[in-house]
Amino acid sequence: MYPSAAVTAAPLATLPTPPPLAASRDLRALLPDELTSWVAAAGAPGFRAEQIFRWLHGHGVQTLEAMTNVPATMREALEHDHPLVPLTQATVQTARDGTRKLAFRTHDGRAIESVLIPDEDAVRNKLTLCISSQVGCAIDCRFCATATLGFGRHLGAGEIVAQVYRATALAGRRPTNLVFMGMGEPLHNFDNVARALALLEHPWGAGFSPRRLTVSTAGLVPGIDKLGALKPAPNLAISLNATTDEIRERIMPINKKWPLAALLDAARRFPLSHGRRVTFEYVLLAGVNDSDADADRLPRLLRGIPAKVNLIPWNPFQGPEFKRPSAERIRTFQERLRKAEVSVYIRSPRGDDIDAACGQLAARELVQMGGARVGAPTLPLPSPPATGVGEQSSPAAHASSSSPRA
């Protein structure tokens, strides 16, 4: 029913353009004007488009049957033209700090993950959801667990937003912030990510403010420019991770294609609305990029860019020979940046006891469970979603007001 997309290995120099995905017919991926055209072609009244969109993106329904006020004949026609591509929730793991990792299975048996991260300060009531944009990743950063999987395929826009609706149902409320920092490189899957952003922002659906959406990139310069040209543009995060081309190349081979100067120029060009900043993530690797000299070079690199730096102590996983710097080294590094008047924060590794911390998403459980490997032949789908999550979540979770402002 859903033929799987072609799977190609991705040599860095020529990142593949998205293969035509079966998921492009996904009902959940249709923008309001596309749904409006479909409804008009079906000879139905115009209000049906808004009604269907609200079910999908406001209420997060998982089946066509759940759209109880849409006539059965119309649901059948939709099923024929635009079947709802399922994203099956497979497992949920809860960490000691309340972070929850959600593992999903795609229609073609692939494994992806999202992470729900409650704010450490409960009073702020912030709930961040970290979502995936690809099955695996092609970018090959040496310190990242997802990289060890290789590249499987791009996620369709419907599969990207479905993670948000599943997580909303699980949490009982809509996340306040969404970050594209799960599996994959979002700017390598630009068209689907841009479409997902538009779906998430639309007032008929979840109505996220673009200020609450952040796309994080390993540094695909043309993609950064395209993201900046979106109206409205979301927030930009750049995984910088080094202060010289030599070191960055060693840990992020993508730097050979788009070196630091080109990357920082793209950051300078990125349009920022009032008070917004570019976030620079900096994974701290002991003896690699955590020296005083690095801390002194960093502010110079960021000069002229409204910037915020997030220091992420490296989260270990089996394989690469990196080490997390000592707590003292991390503090010293932060202090040096602070003295240079950089806004700098240390990101505590949330959910690390369940491998839900940054860069640890490699869908290990699913890989073991189903014998599925990213990039491996597709698996038969398990029987229909036994998710433990209701088809619709509580009305509170779907209140149509947009998320609170920063």
Ligand code: SAH
């Ligand atoms: N491809 C995108 C988004 C996914 S990675 C990007 O590169 O930004 C999300 C963040 O996790 C990046 O900042 C990356 O540098 C960081 N990261 C990856 N592996 C990590 C690890 N093992 N420990 C800590 N941070 C890691």
